[in-house]
Amino acid sequence: MTADPYDVLDEQCPTREVLSRIADKWAMLVILALEEKTLRFSALRTRVRGVTQKMLTQTLRGLEKDGLVARKVTPTVPVTVEYSLTPLGRSLSQAVSVIRRWTYDYMDEIKRARARFQKTKPVA
Amino acid sequence: MTADPYDVLDEQCPTREVLSRIADKWAMLVILALEEKTLRFSALRTRVRGVTQKMLTQTLRGLEKDGLVARKVTPTVPVTVEYSLTPLGRSLSQAVSVIRRWTYDYMDEIKRARARFQKTKPVA
DNA sequence: CAGAATCCTAATGGATACTG
DNA sequence: CAGTATCCATTAGGATTCTG
Numbered sequence: 001m002t003a004d005p006y007d008v009l010d011e012q013c014p015t016r017e018v019l020s021r022i023a024d025k026w027a028m029l030v031i032l033a034l035e036e037k038t039l040r041f042s043a044l045r046t047r048v049r050g051v052t053q054k055m056l057t058q059t060l061r062g063l064e065k066d067g068l069v070a071r072k073v074t075p076t077v078p079v080t081v082e083y084s085l086t087p088l089g090r091s092l093s094q095a096v097s098v099i100r101r102w103t104y105d106y107m108d109e110i111k112r113a114r115a116r117f118q119k120t121k122p123v124a
Numbered sequence: 125m126t127a128d129p130y131d132v133l134d135e136q137c138p139t140r141e142v143l144s145r146i147a148d149k150w151a152m153l154v155i156l157a158l159e160e161k162t163l164r165f166s167a168l169r170t171r172v173r174g175v176t177q178k179m180l181t182q183t184l185r186g187l188e189k190d191g192l193v194a195r196k197v198t199p200t201v202p203v204t205v206e207y208s209l210t211p212l213g214r215s216l217s218q219a220v221s222v223i224r225r226w227t228y229d230y231m232d233e234i235k236r237a238r239a240r241f242q243k244t245k246p247v248a
Numbered sequence: 249c250a251g252a253a254t255c256c257t258a259a260t261g262g263a264t265a266c267t268g
Numbered sequence: 269c270a271g272t273a274t275c276c277a278t279t280a281g282g283a284t285t286c287t288g
Contacts, residue, residue, distance in 0.1 A: 011174035049135035067237020113191020
């Protein structure tokens with residue numbers, strides 16, 4: 001059993017910036033949306049409720065840069081742009097789904113924890 | 125098979141804000157650091173390389189609020205404060221570890237994807 | 249439709265000073 | 269030691285306008 005050559009807790013480790021990209025609210029939501037199916041820009045904007053056009057564009061460029069999302073332009077009039085997960089992106093979506101699963105499964109417990117916290121430390 | 129009562133892609137869904145808290149660079153790093161062992165504030169600051177005291181405090185308060193991290197104060201002089209994952213936090217750390225695992229496993233492929241991207245779209 | 253550009257506010261991050 | 273508080277510079281993010 002060889003130790004990992006990486007350590008994300010180390011600031012200099014290249015994995016740190018990869019984590020920074022995916023440990024991001026919009027990035028995760030986009031990945032989850034594209035996991036379902038390929039979507040056009042406008043559909044993606046609708047599916048990922050609350051994302052602004054600017055953040056969606058920015059997030060997509062980042063994911064594209066790291067090879068997680070593929071951008072396909074069809075020269076219709078007006079132009080059609082489709083976004084989909086690459087095989088690499090799909091492998092990541094598995095991991096992101098685990099996070100979502102956890103969130104769904106423990107939502108109630110988190111609510112209780114919050115209530116408990118409020119009781120212990122009333123609003124300052 | 126009952127459908128999940130939640131949908132994180134819905135802006136109004138309570139799971140959205142939970143995801144926002146954990147889909148965060150510092151939050152994930154703190155969770156990974158505490159997964160190894162209980163740590164005092166200063167040790168945590170050293171382990172999570174690059175985090176500032178301000179961001180660490182802020183991140184810990186958020187995780188504490190959602191019941192993921194426990195804060196234990198021992199009234200020594202000077203005071204000793206230990207942070208550890210709660211059982212709920214440990215269940216999450218499993219999921220976060222999956223993300224880290226993915227990052228370590230695909231780091232090389234991401235590097236190649238970046239190189240490819242650079243070739244296709246030279247710096248603007 | 250898919251975005252680029254612009255403007256403005258809020259959050260982040262660093263540095264420093266202070267306290268129980 | 270483990271913070272809180274404050275000032276300041278930089279950056280992220282939101283709202284709006286405009287275009288191929």
